[in-house]
Amino acid sequence: MKFGLQGIQRLLQSLGNPEQKFPTIxxxxxxxxxxxxxxxxxxFTAAGYKTGLYTSPHLIQFNERIxxxxxxxxxxxxxxxxxxxxxxxxxxxxxxxxxxTAICFQYFSEQHVxxxxxxxxxxxxxxxxxxxxxxxxxxxTIGLEHxxxxxxxxxxxxKEKAGIVKSKTPCVTAVADTSARKVIAGxxxxxxxxxxxxQSRQIRIRHSSLLGFTADFDLPSHSLHNAKVxxxxxxxxxxxxxxxxxxxxxxQRKQFHIPERAVRKALRDVQRYSGLxxxxxxxxxxxxxIVADVAHNPxxxxxxxxxLQNIHHKKFRIxxxxxxDKNLSPMISxxxxxxxxxxxxxxxxxxxxxxxxxxxxxxxxxxxxxxxxSVARGxxxxxxxxxxxxxxxxxxxxxxxxxxxxxxxKKYLTINQ
Numbered sequence: 001m002k003f004g005l006q007g008i009q010r011l012l013q014s015l016g017n018p019e020q021k022f023p024t025i026x027x028x029x030x031x032x033x034x035x036x037x038x039x040x041x042x043x044f045t046a047a048g049y050k051t052g053l054y055t056s057p058h059l060i061q062f063n064e065r066i067x068x069x070x071x072x073x074x075x076x077x078x079x080x081x082x083x084x085x086x087x088x089x090x091x092x093x094x095x096x097x098x099x100x101t102a103i104c105f106q107y108f109s110e111q112h113v114x115x116x117x118x119x120x121x122x123x124x125x126x127x128x129x130x131x132x133x134x135x136x137x138x139x140x141t142i143g144l145e146h147x148x149x150x151x152x153x154x155x156x157x158x159k160e161k162a163g164i165v166k167s168k169t170p171c172v173t174a175v176a177d178t179s180a181r182k183v184i185a186g187x188x189x190x191x192x193x194x195x196x197x198x199q200s201r202q203i204r205i206r207h208s209s210l211l212g213f214t215a216d217f218d219l220p221s222h223s224l225h226n227a228k229v230x231x232x233x234x235x236x237x238x239x240x241x242x243x244x245x246x247x248x249x250x251x252q253r254k255q256f257h258i259p260e261r262a263v264r265k266a267l268r269d270v271q272r273y274s275g276l277x278x279x280x281x282x283x284x285x286x287x288x289x290i291v292a293d294v295a296h297n298p299x300x301x302x303x304x305x306x307x308l309q310n311i312h313h314k315k316f317r318i319x320x321x322x323x324x325d326k327n328l329s330p331m332i333s334x335x336x337x338x339x340x341x342x343x344x345x346x347x348x349x350x351x352x353x354x355x356x357x358x359x360x361x362x363x364x365x366x367x368x369x370x371x372x373x374s375v376a377r378g379x380x381x382x383x384x385x386x387x388x389x390x391x392x393x394x395x396x397x398x399x400x401x402x403x404x405x406x407x408x409x410k411k412y413l414t415i416n417q
Contacts, residue, residue: 011088025134037118064277097121130164143299173197278294292393295394317341318394
């Protein structure tokens with residue numbers, strides 16, 4: 001893994017700078033950026049625009065990372081573009097993520113998208129996606145993650161993520177930590193970028209269930225009442241507010257027209273319009289309920305467990321695996337409060353934390369813990385148990401991706417990025 005923009009800039013120049021040929025919205029953040037990107041993309045798609053969406057990592061197949069109107073790039077196009085850039089990638093010793101980003105931008109350019117919603121891979125300032133001059137920049141949340149790369153304080157991480165803010169370009173954020181938000185606001189001030197901070201007081205939740213929630217959202221120019229959102233969990237209400245605020249920024253500048261009926265239609269079916277998966281998603285209902293979520297750090301795991309306790313009111317049998325660079329200790333209490341039993345698994349990537357290490361960390365949790373050498377064995381073991389308790393699969397995109405491939409009978413592609 002290497003950081004810096006010289007490699008991606010050279011690669012894109014060899015393609016004629018495709019990233020400059022369509023408008024973009026650029027999104028960074030510790031948690032929530034995938035959901036936020038997907039909701040924004042869904043609204044543009046529902047309004048009739050040809051909308052590109054770039055997210056990472058994938059769950060089952062690489063194609064999922066590059067979508068237009070919710071549909072992944074066709075394998076023939078992916079193969080063709082990989083062949084196209086291969087000589088330059090070898091010559092420049094580009095990283096996997098740089099190559100993936102170049103393929104994405106070239107594809108969106110060829111397909112003449114009206115707009116593309118681009119999620120950063122890691123950080124912001126030195127991320128390969130940070131070659132854009134977007135219509136708006138978004139920073140969802142800031143948490144202590146990837147500290148060896150981004151810095152060991154909230155303020156340092158905020159500065160890295162604020163690196164996506166461009167001159168005179170509006171920035172929307174929901175960062176609650178005051179010190180981190182001051183860093184972002186300071187960067188915006190230096191770059192003459194309008195700064196918008198959204199808060200939970202702008203939201204009123206009416207109803208919440210495993211199928212989604214209904215809420216009212218107050219924005220400066222208008223209010224959206226009784227909006228149905230197909231993503232479960234009240235934490236998604238803040239992501240929705242961020243998305244609506246971005247849309248308001250764009251439409252106020254008369255760059256695009258997105259009527260309220262399109263907004264409502266998109267929010268009612270975010271998954272269909274964007275292709276988003278595994279955000280407290282129901283994988284199956286019978287014979288036993290299975291829920292999957294890609295929560296993979298302490299803040300996300302805590303939120304996931306709180307949401308499920310509040311809306312489902314049952315214990316879960318949990319399939320859990322984690323990457324080596326994640327902080328496990330703060331997750332133990334949240335998982336233990338939700339789990340009836342815990343199946344610890346190891347995904348098929350060299351980044352996986354060993355099941356021995358995870359199981360040992362849960363020794364004092366007073367819940368039964370079993371270890372399985374693979375995700376497949378853990379999932380199948382729980383499916384064959386004589387229990388009606390629901391199953392939750394979480395801890396990593398890699399764990400969830402493998403599990404979904406098994407449950408849907410699909411071929412799984414693993415990578416280390």
